[in-house]
Amino acid sequence: MAYFTAFILAIISGMLINNVLLSRFYGICSFVGVSNKLKNAFWMGVAVVVVIVLAALICYPLYMLLDAAGISFLRTVVFILVIASLVQFLSFVIKKYSPTLYKAFGIYLPLITTNCAVLGVVEENAASHAADFGAAMANALGTSLGYLVVIVLFSAVRARLETNNVPRAFKGLPIALIVAAIMAMAFTGMKGMA
Amino acid sequence: MEKKTRSVHAESFLAPIWKANPLFVLILGTCPALATTTSIEAALGMGLLFTFVLVCSNVLISALRKVIPDEVHVPAYIVIIATFVSVVEMFTKAYLPPLYSSLGVFISLLVVNCIVLGRAEAFANKNTVLDSLLDGLGNGIGYTIALLILGACREILGTGEITFGSKFAFIPLTHLPILKGEGFDFSMPIFTTPAGAFIVFGIVMAVIAAVNNHKADVEKEKARQERLAAAKAKNAAAASAGKEAK
Structure with a gap:
């Protein structure tokens, strides 16, 4: 039971307190590029959740193997190949079994290979040698759910920003970054919860 | 002919430094730009490592x-970059441990850097080795300059001073106070937090947009004046031609 509580707490902390986009800065490119339509942002977020959890699941034993063999310096090459082939494999499977879902994921699935959030989580899990399998999975789940929450919230804010009157120089990206700063401050407030 | 090819070479070197700056104009590579610019030294370190990886x-x-x-070019590129x-990661870990610990996982994340x-x-698979x-x-260099601008703003505003030698051990540790001194301290620690990163990046982008808008306005106005002057001259010429005809 204590283990289960720790697992849930680790997920919440990864999701809200150390949010992947707003305090760890992984995946900002997709954050800036994709998130101006709520529906697109949601499907992108779901795709990221699936890929991060699967990648963490596969890379954990692989890293143990590399570490035992004493060639842990090869981890970056191995991880990125695993992620790239995982994304390729997933898009084949989804295309075969659910064309509707494939259409919903659209272009976002191949883009996830170069989303730093995936490689970032896997590298973090590898860097914390002491972490057990549960902690690694909690980190993956918490990070990816945090990504989903923030990208959906942010896309809703951005949709309203577009119809609002902002100073000419701030139109587009600059005002979006300022909004992100205010969101980051709000998420800093959650530190009191831990 | 010789001169022309030389200017093409110069263009592929000079354009990305300011006109097509990867961070400020193309808005690529934003993750390290926000995460590793808490200080000038960290920004410089990231820029140098990035330049090495990109050139190689x-x-x-x-x-x-x-x-x-052609079918497997993306995986092949990723393996080369990785x-x-x-190499860079092992080098930093061995010779610059403070830099390694402050950049952390962002060195490995260079693999998936969009730039x-x-x-x-976009370039290397179509052009010669020299280009x-x-x-x-x-x-x-363009990316390093952009990181240095963000890093300088955040370090000066956030800590009130510039610190040398905390990341590169071979430089003696020195503090250069700018916004603080005897009895006053105008530093705002929020600029070293993640929220400060977004604010500084947003304001720098807005300043660049304002400068570009102003330039476009001036040019538009100039073109309008020229058009007016040309129309006036044409009218005057037509009028004088009409007078002569009479």
């Missing part, structure tokens, strides 16, 4: 551009 991968990919089959990133992969895809080398250097 550009040169190798350009040299192998006729060997790599190799150089591992590195983007230059490989790719120059393009890599230009992009690297």
Whole structure:
């Protein structure tokens, strides 16, 4: 039971307190590029959740193997190949079994290979040698759910920003970054919860 | 002919430094730009590592551009880039441990940096080794300058001073106070937090947009004046021609 509580707490902390986009800065490119339509942002977020959890699941034993063999310096090459082939494999499977879902994921699935959030989580899990399998999975789940929450919230804010009157120089990206700063401050407030 | 080719080489080096700056104009590579710019030294370290990886991968990919089959070019590029990133990572870990611990996982994340992969895809696989080398250097320097601007704003505003020697051990540790001194301290610690990163980046982008808007306005106004003057001259000429005809 204590283990289960720790697992849930680790997920919440990864999701809200150390949010992947707003305090760890992984995946900002997709954050800036994709998130101006709520529906697109949601499907992108779901795709990221699936890929991060699967990648963490596969890379954990692989890293143990590399570490035992004493060639842990090869981890970056191995991880990125695993992620790239995982994304390729997933898009084949989804295309075969659910064309509707494939259409919903659209272009976002191949883009996830170069989303730093995936490689970032896997590298973090590898860097914390002491972490057990549960902690690694909690980190993956918490990070990816945090990504989903923030990208959906942010896309809703951005949709309203577009119809609002902002100073000419701030139109587009600059005002979006300022909004992100205010969101980051709000998420800093959650530190009191831990 | 000779002169023309030389200017093309110069262009592939000079354009990315300011006109097509990878961070400020193309808005690529934003993750390290926000995460590693808490201080000037960290920004400089990230910029140098980035430049090394980009130059090496550009040169190798350009040299192998006729060997790599088109169907598997992306995985091949990623493996080449990942190799150089591992080299850089081991080098930093061994010789600059403070820099390694402050950049952390962002060194490994150079593998998925949009600029590195983007230059490989858009430039190195179509151009000669020399041009790719120059393009890599230009992009690297342009990105480093952009990181330094963000890093300088955040460090000066956030801590009130510039610190040398905390990341590069061979420089003696010195503090250069700017916003604080005897009895006063105007530093705002929020600029060293993640929220400060977004604010500084947003304001820098807005300043660049304002300058570009102003330039466009001035040019538009100039074109309008010229058009007016031309129309006036034409009218005057027509009027005088009409008078003579009478």
